[in-house]
Amino acid sequence: MDSALLGQDPLRFPLPDATERWTARAAWAMATASVLLVLLFAALFGADAAGTPADRLIRAPGAGVIRSLAVTEPLPVFPYHPDPVATGAIVRSDAECSCCGRARGHIYTGPVYAVENLRHRLCPWCIADGSAADRFEAQFTDVVDDVPLDRLIAITQRTPGFSGWQQERWLIHCEDGAAFLGTAGAAELAACPEAWASLRQELASWPASQAEQYLKALTKDGQPTAYLFQCRSCGTHRAYSDAT
Structure with missing residues (x-):
């Protein structure tokens, strides 16, 4: 070692002890992890962060959509079809609804009477609020007996139908x-x-x-x-x- 350096006061050139070195490294690691988490969140949710949780698509950098069923909404209540999941009229699906354009976790599988082919393309929420029937002039079942108009609309345009061997x-x-x-x-x-x-x-x-x-x-x-x-x-x- 240089004799000039040997003559220096060691207090003027303090070397970091083990605790200081560990603290510095830990701080650097935490800062790096924070940056990586921010980048990862942006990559996963950045494109969909403005939507509701049910709308968000999980994505990986350089990949397509992995899943869109991360969160689903409670199904609407249908008084005339109380358990459409049990009957098979509504199933779990990541398909987007042709009416609202959202993938909400469930899709309707029953008949749709409309000009456009909408089978497996409508969500239960757009059936329940009537938006699917209004937009596509669609009905989901047939009623052959007399019934008041408001109830006829509720049955044919606001209720999931069911699939039969013949005309339902x-x-x-x-x-x-x-x-x-x-x-x-x-x-x-x-x-x-x-x-x-x-x-x-x-x-x-x-x-x-x-x-x-x-x-x-x-x-x-x-x-x-x-x-x-x-x-x-x-x-x-x-x-x-x-x-x-």
Whole structure:
């Protein structure tokens, strides 16, 4: 070592001790981590930060959309179709709605009567608030019995429909639409004597033995199948059936 340096007072050239070196390194590491977190957040959410949580798409740098189901909204309430997820009319999906342009976590799978092909392209919220029906002049089911106009609109334009083997129709009872409970077979209908009676009445023109054989063959997941409803006023069950 240079003799000149050896002659210097060591207090004028203090060397950092271990604690100081650790503190400096820790501060640098924290600062670096903060910058990296900011950059990562911007890469993941920057393009969608202005939207609601349900709208945000998770992205990775240099990659496409990874998922869009990070957050979903509570489903709207449908008085005439109380459990559309159980009936299969609404499913989890990352598809964007053709009405609102948002991917909200669920999509409608049932029939849509409109000029444009909108199957699997509408979200439940745009059905519930009527915006899908208004924008595309769409209906989601058919009603063949007389019912007040406001209820007819609520059933055909504000309620998810259901898929049948033939043309679907919504049953009416007590001058209002009944609640659709789903498809049913002979086993499910055993607890609904009024529904059995309505099905037998539907087959009144058939030979008795043929009608009974048909009713026993009803199945929930195949065909022939029954479509089970319950009156929202008196609670009576009604049903109709079809097959290809």
